[in-house]
Amino acid sequence: MKQDRNRKITVEDLLSLKRAERPPAEFWASFESELRAKQLAAIVGKRSWRDALPRIFTTVYRYHLPFGAVAALALTWAGIHYSSDSVDAVRMAPSVSARPSVRPLVSVSPAVQAKGSLDRPRAQSPVASPQVASAPVAEASSSVSEASAPESLKAAIGTRFSDVVATTLADFRENQPELARRDVFSSDREFETTVESMREAAAEPLAHVDPAAEERNSRLLEAALPAIGPSSGAATLASERVRQRASNDRMYESMDPYESSSPSLEIRF
Amino acid sequence: MNASKALQKTLVVSPERKLEADADLAIVRRVQSGDVAAFDVLVCKYRERVVGVVYNMTSNREDAADLAQDAFIKAFQSIHRFEGQASFFTWLYRIAVNSTLSHLRKNRMRSFFSLETIQGDDPVAREVLDALTDKTGAGRDAFIGELQEKLNDAMQKLSINHRTVVTLFEIDGLSHQEIAEVMDCSVGTVRSRLHYAKQLLQAELQPYLRQ
Numbered sequence: 001m002k003q004d005r006n007r008k009i010t011v012e013d014l015l016s017l018k019r020a021e022r023p024p025a026e027f028w029a030s031f032e033s034e035l036r037a038k039q040l041a042a043i044v045g046k047r048s049w050r051d052a053l054p055r056i057f058t059t060v061y062r063y064h065l066p067f068g069a070v071a072a073l074a075l076t077w078a079g080i081h082y083s084s085d086s087v088d089a090v091r092m093a094p095s096v097s098a099r100p101s102v103r104p105l106v107s108v109s110p111a112v113q114a115k116g117s118l119d120r121p122r123a124q125s126p127v128a129s130p131q132v133a134s135a136p137v138a139e140a141s142s143s144v145s146e147a148s149a150p151e152s153l154k155a156a157i158g159t160r161f162s163d164v165v166a167t168t169l170a171d172f173r174e175n176q177p178e179l180a181r182r183d184v185f186s187s188d189r190e191f192e193t194t195v196e197s198m199r200e201a202a203a204e205p206l207a208h209v210d211p212a213a214e215e216r217n218s219r220l221l222e223a224a225l226p227a228i229g230p231s232s233g234a235a236t237l238a239s240e241r242v243r244q245r246a247s248n249d250r251m252y253e254s255m256d257p258y259e260s261s262s263p264s265l266e267i268r269f
Numbered sequence: 270m271n272a273s274k275a276l277q278k279t280l281v282v283s284p285e286r287k288l289e290a291d292a293d294l295a296i297v298r299r300v301q302s303g304d305v306a307a308f309d310v311l312v313c314k315y316r317e318r319v320v321g322v323v324y325n326m327t328s329n330r331e332d333a334a335d336l337a338q339d340a341f342i343k344a345f346q347s348i349h350r351f352e353g354q355a356s357f358f359t360w361l362y363r364i365a366v367n368s369t370l371s372h373l374r375k376n377r378m379r380s381f382f383s384l385e386t387i388q389g390d391d392p393v394a395r396e397v398l399d400a401l402t403d404k405t406g407a408g409r410d411a412f413i414g415e416l417q418e419k420l421n422d423a424m425q426k427l428s429i430n431h432r433t434v435v436t437l438f439e440i441d442g443l444s445h446q447e448i449a450e451v452m453d454c455s456v457g458t459v460r461s462r463l464h465y466a467k468q469l470l471q472a473e474l475q476p477y478l479r480q
Contacts, residue, residue, distance in 0.1 A: 008480060009397065009478050009479040014477060015420075017394050017417070018420060019391070020393070021324070021385035023320070024386065031316065034338055035341055039342060042342050042346055
């Protein structure tokens with residue numbers, strides 16, 4: 001005991017007392033039963049989607065390299081695909097718009113034309129088109145006097161551009177008559193005619209009521225009042241009143257006080 | 270075996286631990302193949318250690334029981350994801366420690382401490398207690414209770430991470446490498462935290478120390 005009293009006591013020794021702390025035996029019995037109940041609940045209970053999130057993230061993290069490679073390939077393919085489409089569109093647009101304006105504005109020498117036709121088999125080649133398309137602008141700027149203001153230059157360019165648009169539309173209508181008639185290039189008159197006919201159809205729903213329907217209504221009304229009987233005077237009076245009211249309503253609705261069908265408004269006293 | 274390879278990475282690789290990891294992996298494979306009852310073997314094997322770790326981190330018996338049960342349930346639910354890259358023991362400890370850390374962070378202000386009985390059959394504990402007091406009977410029990418309270422207070426004054434490192438190293442006997450794996454930090458961080466925590470404990474428990 002005397003030797004124990006002279007023993008060095010360190011922090012590690014004191015912490016070893018914590019290691020010796022153990023719960024009593026009954027604690028383990030309740031621990032076991034509670035754990036079994038929780039385990040059964042975990043087996044039977046349905047797991048929510050939130051519990052599946054860590055597993056999804058783990059799977060994604062595990063296969064992040066293949067996923068990344070596939071995503072990069074898909075992005076590359078999409079980029080190449082859409083960029084080729086847009087390049088084609090850019091190539092087509094100037095060639096269509098520049099064709100009519102080139103003829104009167106630019107005079108290309110036959111040698112240059114031959115060289116261009118040899119280099120590029122298509123008549124309006126995509127590379128040549130921007131150069132040709134810029135020619136009207138250059139000519140417009142050169143046609144304006146050197147002392148003129150920038151506004152006049154802009155007006156000249158705007159005029160040229162409107163000419164180009166008009167000729168392009170004309171070309172389009174000429175080459176694609178079906179599309180030009182059906183699409184946005186169709187005339188406003190056609191649209192108005194269509195809408196007018198639809199409006200007329202929806203304006204007067206009672207105009208389509210035929211006399212047979214009117215007779216059917218009066219017959220149904222007679223059947224709805226069996227106590228009076230079809231031949232009784234009161235029923236006849238009631239059906240006559242209803243018919244009269246319906247005809248009056250229809251008359252008022254059919255009346256057009258302003259007579260909009262006529263081109264001018266006539267006020268009568 | 271994968272478990273053996275994983276254990277070779279730790280600083281303390283004893284043949285017993287390798288054998289233990291291989292045996293655990295065999296049981297885990299049985300559970301993965303559908304033998305649910307085999308999980309009870311793992312529960313019986315590790316429940317005292319897991320409860321001990323959680324108890325020393327929370328200083329509360331009820332919380333320790335709940336958190337240890339939750340750790341076993343989580344391990345059971347996700348045992349199909351265990352591939353044997355680490356030992357089952359380390360994996361289970363990581364689940365328990367992470368659950369306890371999140372519980373402590375959520376309930377920072379709540380502190381209900383409970384004391385467990387120091388087992389008299391532990392030779393080291395008996396030797397330390399004999400060195401600290403020559404009292405017997407009720408006086409000795411009172412002294413032990415007071416010392417336990419002081420120890421709990423000192424532990425609770427540590428930060429959560431420092432307390433965890435001290436618990437895993439000094440009380441549960443894990444190596445620095447194993448603690449680093451469990452806490453998902455570097456070995457240097459573990460050593461630094463351990464050094465700082467011991468300095469704080471030394472200052473708090475100065476009346477009971479004898480140089």
